[in-house]
Amino acid sequence: MHRKSAYILFVAVLAMLVIGIVMLFSTSAFARDSHGNMYFFIQRQAIWLGIGLTLCAAAALIDYHFWQRTWWLWFGLAAVALVLCFVPHIGMRINGSRRWIAIAQFGLEPSEMAKIAAVFFLGAWFSRYEKESGTIVYGFVLPLIVTGLLLALILFEVDLGTTVLLGATIFVVMFVAGVNPILLGSVSLAGLGAILLLATHISERMSRLSAFLDPQRFKQDAGLQQMQALIAWGSGGMEGLGLGNGRQKMLYLPYAHTDFIFPIIGEELGLRVSLAVISLFVLIIICGMMIALHAKDRFGLLLGCGIVSLLILQAAVNVGVTTSLLPNKGLPLPFISYGGSNLVACLFGVGLLLNIYRQGVLEPKQKRTALQARTTPRI
Numbered sequence: 001m002h003r004k005s006a007y008i009l010f011v012a013v014l015a016m017l018v019i020g021i022v023m024l025f026s027t028s029a030f031a032r033d034s035h036g037n038m039y040f041f042i043q044r045q046a047i048w049l050g051i052g053l054t055l056c057a058a059a060a061l062i063d064y065h066f067w068q069r070t071w072w073l074w075f076g077l078a079a080v081a082l083v084l085c086f087v088p089h090i091g092m093r094i095n096g097s098r099r100w101i102a103i104a105q106f107g108l109e110p111s112e113m114a115k116i117a118a119v120f121f122l123g124a125w126f127s128r129y130e131k132e133s134g135t136i137v138y139g140f141v142l143p144l145i146v147t148g149l150l151l152a153l154i155l156f157e158v159d160l161g162t163t164v165l166l167g168a169t170i171f172v173v174m175f176v177a178g179v180n181p182i183l184l185g186s187v188s189l190a191g192l193g194a195i196l197l198l199a200t201h202i203s204e205r206m207s208r209l210s211a212f213l214d215p216q217r218f219k220q221d222a223g224l225q226q227m228q229a230l231i232a233w234g235s236g237g238m239e240g241l242g243l244g245n246g247r248q249k250m251l252y253l254p255y256a257h258t259d260f261i262f263p264i265i266g267e268e269l270g271l272r273v274s275l276a277v278i279s280l281f282v283l284i285i286i287c288g289m290m291i292a293l294h295a296k297d298r299f300g301l302l303l304g305c306g307i308v309s310l311l312i313l314q315a316a317v318n319v320g321v322t323t324s325l326l327p328n329k330g331l332p333l334p335f336i337s338y339g340g341s342n343l344v345a346c347l348f349g350v351g352l353l354l355n356i357y358r359q360g361v362l363e364p365k366q367k368r369t370a371l372q373a374r375t376t377p378r379i
Helices: 002-030 040-061 065-069 071-084 110-128 136-156 160-177 181-200 203-213 224-236 261-293 298-322 340-362 365-372
Strands: 091-094 097-103 106-108
Touching (some): 002 261, 040 340, 065 071, 071 110, 071 136, 110 298, 110 340, 136 181, 298 340
């Protein structure tokens, strides 16, 4: 299974990219801001896809230890880019959040870079301080302080969804590295409580929580997206209405081409294809973790676990939101939703996994076995 994990991973990602392009073509023509050009979003996504595939190939070819040595550079660039979101005429304010910076005619979301940079740092840190992973200072306090800088900047953008996603990924990597689970559990509960408390003091986020608790009452305003998404699911049934025949994308379901593209898949292609998409993400979990567990060193293991966590947790949140199992968070579906920054970051992560696999396979078996015996106290 391990020998074929990279190939299965690549095929799964390729299948989702194809589904994403097809569904974007089906939905984007009805988007409100298509500037009168029905191919506007397709053309932009094609550009981002080209950039993402180029970075994926580069990450697959460059020794992943390069990122271990230069983590401080990418961490610093991510922090600076997050700060630029608050600079007038550079940062872009959309729907009450400052998540983007304007570059030419494109919008870049620095939090995508920050997620990768945080994983670089954690992998490098716990590789250097392997024996201190169980201590409070080097294994818990200092890593949280450093990553907390990125979390704070993302939180101040009023991007609660990405804050929770990155925080959960950080805790997954720290758990795998051998940090005390009691400490992690306590801080995670405290963090979730703080996020909920903050959400209750932000009118837009509070309305989303209220709509989640009572969708019928808020179905015309804050709960409109999730209510229309449920209608899309019900309309599609098992077989679907047929590709291109969906009705919710016709300005009934806002942002059908981005965060809520998954219900359109269910409406047009049916439950079978929707479950097939979820199965592809399950394959990513299995293959990605298989690659990480067979990495030739500790940094490869932690880096692989971090990348898989970023991809799968984001997918899980998106599916949960679009099926009304979670409050609306505004996170895209990896590889499928429209969104350049996220697509590039996801493909770059896939490239990292492929490089970890390549080096793990090429490493002599006896040397790799000796290293894996002490890779981590948790796995």
